[in-house]
Amino acid sequence: IGNSFDKGNGGLATNMERAALFYRVGALRGDIVARYNVGRSEYIDLGNHAIAIRHWKIAAEGGSQDSLDALREIYNADGKMPGKEFISKEYLDFAYRACHGAQMEVKSEEREKHRSEE
Numbered sequence: 001i002g003n004s005f006d007k008g009n010g011g012l013a014t015n016m017e018r019a020a021l022f023y024r025v026g027a028l029r030g031d032i033v034a035r036y037n038v039g040r041s042e043y044i045d046l047g048n049h050a051i052a053i054r055h056w057k058i059a060a061e062g063g064s065q066d067s068l069d070a071l072r073e074i075y076n077a078d079g080k081m082p083g084k085e086f087i088s089k090e091y092l093d094f095a096y097r098a099c100h101g102a103q104m105e106v107k108s109e110e111r112e113k114h115r116s117e118e
Contacts, residue, residue: 002018002019002020002021002022002025002026002034006019006037016041016045019041020038020041023038023041024038027055030062032059032062032063032064032067033059033064035056035058035062035064035067036055036064036066039054040052049082049086052083053071053074053083053087054086055067056071057071057091057095060095060099061102063102063105063106064099065099067099068095068096068099071095072092
């Protein structure tokens with residue numbers, strides 16, 4: 001729903017406030033894509049870099065490659081992008097392992113589900 005308000009899909013008028021509300025609801029319910037979108041909105045639209053990075057960290061640990069990529073981009077920007085002070089090399093290493101582990105867990109569940117259907 002948040003994306004529909006963000007992009008104006010489905011005949012809805014673009015409304016960033018409503019989009020942000022639905023992104024937050026999704027994030028509170030554990031949706032990692034919504035968590036990524038909250039981080040993107042906080043970072044790009046509102047300039048709340050610490051809050052954005054906190055959301056991206058949670059989403060990356062849940063398996064969001066987009067969030068991990070955003071964190072890596074900020075870390076590797078050598079101060080050209082705000083927020084590097086909230087990301088350590090040790091945390092980035094941890095996030096890579098956690099993200100990969102979460103992605104493999106999902107892939108394994110899908111594989112097992114498919115095998116049981118055959």
